[in-house]
Amino acid sequence: MEKQLWDHVQTVRQQSPLVQNITNFVVMNNTANALLAVGASPIMAHGHAELDDMSRICRSLVVNIGTLDDYWVAAMFRAAVLAGEAGKPWVLDPVGAGASGYRDTTLRELLEHRPTVVRGNASEIMALAKANTKATKGVDSTAASSEALDAARSICQRYGSVVCISGAVDVVVGPAQSMYIHNGDPLMTKVTGLGCSATALIGAFIAVVDNRVEAVGAAMALMGVCGELAAAASSGPGSLQVNLLDKLYNITEEEFTTRLRISHEA
Ligand SMILES: Nc1ncnc2c1ncn2[C@@H]1O[C@H](COP(=O)(O)OP(=O)(O)O)[C@@H](O)[C@H]1O
Numbered sequence: 001m002e003k004q005l006w007d008h009v010q011t012v013r014q015q016s017p018l019v020q021n022i023t024n025f026v027v028m029n030n031t032a033n034a035l036l037a038v039g040a041s042p043i044m045a046h047g048h049a050e051l052d053d054m055s056r057i058c059r060s061l062v063v064n065i066g067t068l069d070d071y072w073v074a075a076m077f078r079a080a081v082l083a084g085e086a087g088k089p090w091v092l093d094p095v096g097a098g099a100s101g102y103r104d105t106t107l108r109e110l111l112e113h114r115p116t117v118v119r120g121n122a123s124e125i126m127a128l129a130k131a132n133t134k135a136t137k138g139v140d141s142t143a144a145s146s147e148a149l150d151a152a153r154s155i156c157q158r159y160g161s162v163v164c165i166s167g168a169v170d171v172v173v174g175p176a177q178s179m180y181i182h183n184g185d186p187l188m189t190k191v192t193g194l195g196c197s198a199t200a201l202i203g204a205f206i207a208v209v210d211n212r213v214e215a216v217g218a219a220m221a222l223m224g225v226c227g228e229l230a231a232a233a234s235s236g237p238g239s240l241q242v243n244l245l246d247k248l249y250n251i252t253e254e255e256f257t258t259r260l261r262i263s264h265e266a
């Protein structure tokens with residue numbers, strides 16, 4: 001499986017898919033740079049007047065509700081409809097799910113458009129499935145990935161989405177197959193936008209890899225392994241941010257396969 005996931009990393013580099021992003025003000029620059037570093041091509045576009053054109057030229061869509069307002073939300077709904085009509089894969093990042101009624105109402109409607117993939121931290125996934133027993137603390141998680149497993153399974157079953165719960169262990173839940181990725185570094189939680197970057201990378205991988213669980217697994221594996229290697233070379237969140245971009249760009253097959261720790265159990 002390690003070799004297969006590396007092949008998917010190579011496919012992204014070779015095919016350089018154009019990925020449309022409707023994302024938040026906080027992370028726009030970071031996620032565009034993360035996409036470029038792995039060899040994909042980002043475009044940040046939420047204007048209503050160009051959504052049809054974007055849908056025609058892009059191979060996948062990222063919808064991230066981080067700094068939502070009514071104009072952006074309308075763009076998200078329309079882009080989701082267009083992706084559905086064109087049969088294009090899209091990924092939803094439910095940033096701050098459970099933190100406000102507005103977020104939850106918006107997310108409920110977005111889910112009805114059946115995202116190909118949903119990626120959030122454990123608190124967000126639990127809030128999304130309405131199964132949360134702990135309150136979301138803003139955009140950060142207060143729970144472990146394992147606590148959100150039932151929630152992920154229920155979203156997968158109800159909407160047909162592959163669900164990724166990120167955290168110390170990243171769990172990828174598909175209809176027939178789950179994958180656990182035990183990479184990353186706790187310092188990654190001290191840089192804003194790394195969850196959003198993971199979601200953006202998923203956007204690139206689902207554009208070129210048909211097996212959705214493997215696509216999400218490869219994106220999360222790449223993020224985790226690069227995060228871990230970058231953290232080892234960093235003195236704090238500032239240098240981690242820069243080192244992570246460099247590692248996403250220059251990681252080798254040997255670094256990837258020797259560091260990667262995946263399993264099919266927690
Ligand atoms: N405690 C941790 N140890 C190792 N890696 C982590 C930890 N928490 C998060 N990560 C990694 O950080 C990245 C962002 O995940 P996460 O922090 O869960 O997203 P978000 O920023 O949306 O809350 C993922 O690649 C994840 O694997």
Ligand SMILES: Cc1ncsc1CCOP(=O)(O)O
Pocket residue numbers: 024026027066067095139191192193194195196197
């Ligand atoms: C801090 C913040 N507030 C609204 S969006 C956002 C960024 C969240 O990014 P991530 O979930 O990737 O850390």
Ligand SMILES: [Mg+2]
Pocket residue numbers: 095096120121139195196
């Ligand atoms: Mg997040």
